[in-house]
Amino acid sequence: MSAPKRILLLGSGFVAGPCVEVLCRRQENTVTIACRGLEKAQSLASKYPGVLAESVDVSNESQLEDAISRNDIVISLIPYTHHASVIKAAIKARKPVVTTSYVSQPMLDLDQQCKDAGIICLNEVGLDPGIDHFYALKMINSVHEEGGQIKSFLSYCGGLPAPEDSDNPLGYKFSWSARGVLLALMNNAKFWENGSIVEIPGKELMASAKPIYVNPAFAFVGYPNRDSTNYKERYNIPEAQTVVRGTLRYQGFPEFVKALVEIGFLNTDNQEFLSSASSETYTWNQLTSKLLNSNSSTSDDLLRIIESKITAEPALKKRILNGIRWLGVVSDSIQVKKQGTYLDTLCARLEELMQYEPGERDMVALQHTFEIINSDGSEETRTSTMLEFGIPNGESAMARTVGIPCGIATQLILDGAIQDTGVLAPMTKSIYEPIMNELLKDDIYCVEKVL
Template sequence: MADILLLGAGFVTGPLVDYLHGKGHKIIVGSQFLYEAEELVAGREGLTPKQVDVTSQEALGELVEKADLVISFVPFQFHVAVAKICIKHKTSMVTASYTHEDMWALNEQAKSAGITILNEIGVDPGIDHMTAMQTIDEAHEKGLKVEALVSWCGGIPAPEANNNPLGYKFSWSPMAVLSAVSNDAHYLSNGEKKSILGDELLTSMRAVTLTKDLELKGYANRDSLGYKEEYRIPEVKTLLRGTLRYPGFGPVIEAAKNIGLLSHEQFASQSPNSWQSLMTMLTGVEASELEAKLTNDVEINRSFNWLGCFSEEPIVGDSPIQAFCNLLCDKLKYEDDEQDMIVMQHRMILVDDEQNKIFHRSTLVEKGDKNGFSAMAKTVGYPAAIAADLILQGAITRKGVCIPVTKDIYQPVLAELDKLNIRMEEKLITDQSEASFLNHL
């Protein structure tokens, strides 16, 4: 039994707390909003809610000093500051967020402190890394080379809950979702480095057939090029990691971006008093003509009308993106009996010494529990919880800043996820037409 400090009490922390509580660990649940921590704790013994300001180094340091391990589920921009405090107090740390340069720069300090700072241990990034690496390592052990790896992942409504024009509902941070669609993307296609500017990301979406019953759209996710080294596949010619959505998502969010709804610029002292006035301010289109003239696409205009963007409802937020996030949270929320879904697929081309090709496909479709944990919460929360428990047990001993791409980490985590019925379905295909997934890259 150990003392754990969990920072954050948002969408995906329920399964994490349940798993670690079930292992007998004591947990302080720290949140900016005390009520969130209190709801998560729900009066269970060994769990303590606490209001925590992660920007207060002194107060946070006192909590970290008393903890055996810190799990940081606060917004990614705070992770480095938390990590520095963890290094000072020689306390290991787990996050589900991408590892930025400032975090990698702490590697030697973390090693000197004798601690583990494990990042990217959620679903994407996380389960995608671990399952891909399991296949890659097995292929290399058999003397095969990885010629191509295309990996897709998305958190979307289950088909029966896909009942709005965007084909999307929030089981994750709205700000993170909207911010991600402005990132530049870089990937490798048949040996050629390719880039997509953030302004063009959504218009670059291409069709992805996940299963025969699931036709989706995908766009490249951030910088795939670095994973050539991280995945230890110097031989790879095609390498892309991407995000999946239903077809309606891209056009509406692209239009929102063009209108200015994804702007972080704060409103002036005299902010718009309604959605109608905000849209007129951003576009110059008179309120009475918004539905007809907002864009040249009738369906997109109808989608904005459905969202309430042409209404006289007051806006909530101090910038367009904050107001839009709050609106989407209200309109695109899961009802109690609705399920979300995580969809993930790796497609690989493996080559032997005689240049024979083997096509490997791995697919995960995980639905949320009705009136229970969402699929997003399970696939983010459980990997982080499992890894935290393994570090505390001494089963994961790797020190420094790391991600779960080595066997000593991914093997025990995937084995435990399998017990929770979270696993990929593997399929080997000999039909050369399977290589068609490369055509649109």
């Protein structure tokens, strides 16, 4: 057996379980799950033999440094805003770090210090970012090695309920904060299209969604992520005329969100009457009446005003109005749970209605589409596609496709199979190929086709 290895995992969220499971496959590993609240760490640790639990407050510098110093590697699955603090403590202890988050500027600023300490801080080894990088680079490098060029690169990924569990007006369920999901829908987007940079303001993002064909069984639509322009450089495809990375949702999702914006529900301004200090109580029809400045709070009157605000073709408008009824925001019998803003109050309602129930499955869909110019001048389209489904009453597809590659990357660093140093993402074969190859053992892979 190999020498004993001690692994510190910060965080106990839903992706932590599959990561721990991977690391527990090796008898020489001892995993310690650390959270600020010991109970959370103990709850996850109890599911795996030999896994330890510890209370660590990452905002306490000395406590964090002590915990990291007692281990051989640290995995940070806590919010990305804490990663720089974790890396600084790891540099001091000369211990490598793994995260599934995008490399932020505060993390990148520590690159030279990581190199000087002889350690790697490996990031973006989850799903998106992560598996998407592996299969994008696999195809791009293969095309380049054959003397070809990438004319266009489109990449769409989405975490969704499986079709049988998607029957609500948004075709969506929340496995994390509804607020985070909705706020992301108002980000500006920027990408390359036909040799020019296109920018879409956040308020027009949902209107920019268009059908994305992945599989004949699914009615997907996609809209662009924040900024895809730097992927020409990240993926070494300066020749590409179109580069778009985006998000997949089911048909109808963007229009329904757009309607919520038009009604005013995504307003993030603090409202005194919605604060916990306010003694006023509201039913949902009263709150919606207030939002719409309506003299009436009857369901029919509110729906008439809402209909006048929605810009959609008649059949779709009818579906949206049915969805508004389903949400209960024109009901005179459902009490409002005040959360300070219209957005957060709506999110509390959405989270009541749209959680995964026992036995329900989620689904992850990822597809890259490459328009290729071959060395002989001929052109072809290739795709790289992954569909993963959650296990009823078991791990979700999202947890597996984020947590398993993270665990594999950690093990490869411990084994010395990845020896790079610095603050890195998996952009080189020396990093992404071994992770991708190990993922095959867990049946996680993309299927490549020539169209």
